[in-house]
Amino acid sequence: MAFSKEHKSKMLSDYENWLGKSQAVFMLEYNKMTMKDIDAFRTKVRETGSEAHIVKNTLMQLAMTNAGYKDVKKAEGTLLVGFAYNDAPGLAKVFAEASKNSDVFKMRGGYLDKQLLSVEQVKALAELPPLPVMRATLLGVLQAPASKLVRTLAEPARSMASVVKAYSDKGATQAA
Structure with a gap:
């Protein structure tokens, strides 16, 4: 044509x-x-x-x-x-x-x-992989160090809270 x-x-x-x-x-x-x-x-x-x-x-x-x-x-x-x-x-x-x-x-x-x-x-x-999957993977890689740091910083407080709870439970058991 x-x-x-x-x-x-x-x-x-x-x-x-x-x-x-x-x-x-x-x-x-x-x-x-x-x-x-x-x-x-x-x-x-x-x-x-x-x-x-x-x-x-x-x-x-x-x-x-x-x-x-x-x-x-x-x-x-x-x-x-x-x-x-x-x-x-x-x-x-x-x-x-x-x-x-x-x-x-x-x-x-x-x-x-x-x-x-x-x-x-x-x-x-x-x-x-598709673009959204690649973005999610990259975001996960970037967030991993920050998440680990937050868990590491929060762990002493969690440990202290469990020790206090154990003493309070022990005290409640002895009082009964």
């Missing part, structure tokens, strides 16, 4: 806008995809706070070069590109699951902070 020059420039500006907002970009080659497949895939992508678009390869390469992406490869086949705005590991997980055991989708790699990622690196990124 032939596009006019104005339409191509609009598409190029859209691609550059998406690239400018995204932390990571992942690419899938698709084959024999139905609208049902596309809708289901895009729903999963939206749950991660990201977007997925079918792109024109030449325009996408030009947009990536203009946006400062390194090692831009020549795109081949029909590509579905995901733009991760918040949670790059979450989007990588959606793309990795879609390409696993599927004859419709094939992972093509991606970019993280404008650096080229291989298919294996994208799959490794997909194995990272």
Whole structure:
């Protein structure tokens, strides 16, 4: 399908806008995809706070070069590109699951902070825990020393209270 020059420039500006907002970009080659497949895939992508678009390869390469992406490869086949705005590991997980055991989708790699990622690196990124889990783990690591200090400082008072309670219980027993 032939596009006019104005339409191509609009598409190029859209691609550059998406690239400018995204932390990571992942690419899938698709084959024999139905609208049902596309809708289901895009729903999963939206749950991660990201977007997925079918792109024109030449325009996408030009947009990536203009946006400062390194090692831009020549795109081949029909590509579905995901733009991760918040949670790059979450989007990588959606793309990795879609390409696993599927004859419709094939992972093509991606970019993280404008650096080229291989298919294996994208799959490794997909194995990272989700962002909220990582934040909770980090918070637990940061809180552990403070919690231990509070317990250490409170222990002498607890010990003293148990000694006083034992004497009071002993005195109550002797009086009876």
